[in-house]
Amino acid sequence: AQTVTQSQPEMSVQEAETVTLSCTYDTSESDYYLFWYKQPPSRQMILVIRQEAYKQQNATENRFSVNFQKAAKSFSLKISDSQLGDAAMYFCAYRSGGGSQGNLIFGKGTKLSVKP
Amino acid sequence: EAGVAQSPRYKIIEKRQSVAFWCNPISGHATLYWYQQILGQGPKLLIQFQNNGVVDDSQLPKDRFSAERLKGVDSTLKIQPAKLEDSAVYLCASSLSGISNQPQHFGDGTRLSIL
Numbered sequence: 001a002q003t004v005t006q007s008q009p010e011m012s013v014q015e016a017e018t019v020t021l022s023c024t025y026d027t028s029e030s031d032y033y034l035f036w037y038k039q040p041p042s043r044q045m046i047l048v049i050r051q052e053a054y055k056q057q058n059a060t061e062n063r064f065s066v067n068f069q070k071a072a073k074s075f076s077l078k079i080s081d082s083q084l085g086d087a088a089m090y091f092c093a094y095r096s097g098g099g100s101q102g103n104l105i106f107g108k109g110t111k112l113s114v115k116p
Numbered sequence: 117e118a119g120v121a122q123s124p125r126y127k128i129i130e131k132r133q134s135v136a137f138w139c140n141p142i143s144g145h146a147t148l149y150w151y152q153q154i155l156g157q158g159p160k161l162l163i164q165f166q167n168n169g170v171v172d173d174s175q176l177p178k179d180r181f182s183a184e185r186l187k188g189v190d191s192t193l194k195i196q197p198a199k200l201e202d203s204a205v206y207l208c209a210s211s212l213s214g215i216s217n218q219p220q221h222f223g224d225g226t227r228l229s230i231l
Contacts, residue, residue: 004158033216043205044119045159045222052217091158097216103149103172104220106158 002027004094006107013082014115020067021077021110023092031097034068034075035104039089048090051075053097079112087114118142120223122208128229134196137226141189141210147171148185149220150193151207159207165191166214195228203230 003026013019025034036048051059051068058066063083067076079086089109096102121140129135141148146167151159162181164171168188176183180199185191195202205227209220 043207043225043227045207045209047219047221050219093158095216102216103161103164104159106160108157 002029002032002094002096002105004092004105004107006092006110008110009108010111010113012113012115013079013086015082015084017082018078018080019082019112021079021090021092021112023075023077023107025073025075025092025094027073027094029096033095033097034066035093035095036064036066036075036077037091037093037106038086039091039109040087045091049077082114084114084116087112120208120210120221122206122223122226124226125224126227126229128231129198130231131200132197134194135198135228136192136194137206137208137228139191139193139208139223141191141208142221145210145212145221146188147211147214147218148191149209149211150183150191151209153205153207153225155204162193164214171214198228198230200230203228 005024032053034051038046038048049061063080065078091109092107094105148165150162153159162176163173163183165185183193205225207225209222211218211220
């Protein structure tokens with residue numbers, strides 16, 4: 001069974017600085033997707049960024065980028081120029097690929113605080 | 117485009133009572149998911165529908181939880197009778213289809229407290 005581990009329960013960053021959130025996963029599959037979701041106090045899970053395992057190039061979305069290390073099964077999220085609105089819970093998630101209908105498997109999350 | 121709608125936003129009941137949650141997915145989305153998120157954890161899938169059929173309910177405690185999506189649009193999740201460990205946020209999500217490359221869009225969830 002696949003597992004997702006987020007080893008940092010809480011992180012803090014100064015506004016305008018850069019922070020990296022860690023995620024590791026375990027799988028025997030070669031085709032899969034990895035995601036980072038943001039969950040503010042409003043509770044809605046918002047997709048931040050997605051990475052296809054078959055793509056070597058790291059995904060980027062504006063101030064958000066990932067460092068995908070397939071061999072090491074590591075998928076970290078870097079937030080540049082942190083803003084107060086980035087404060088939230090961040091969840092790393094895994095989903096089997098290959099056209100399957102596998103469900104999302106989430107880590108326990110990292111609470112990010114942004115200091116003004 | 118309207119997002120995933122859920123109601124109620126909060127619910128407080130006593131143990132052994134019953135409760136129901138409602139979800140209306142994004143228009144045109146064939147796949148609907150119910151997740152349970154216990155405090156301090158990530159969401160866990162309870163059930164996945166493709167139109168009005170169940171794709172995966174392997175983690176649904178079927179002795180007390182039930183869900184339906186009769187017309188393949190909105191869905192109801194019911195708990196009867198509720199236990200203390202059912203206190204959680206219940207999230208509904210939808211996607212165009214169930215294949216892995218389709219992003220899931222989440223609602224705001226229902227926070228359930230069991231006294």
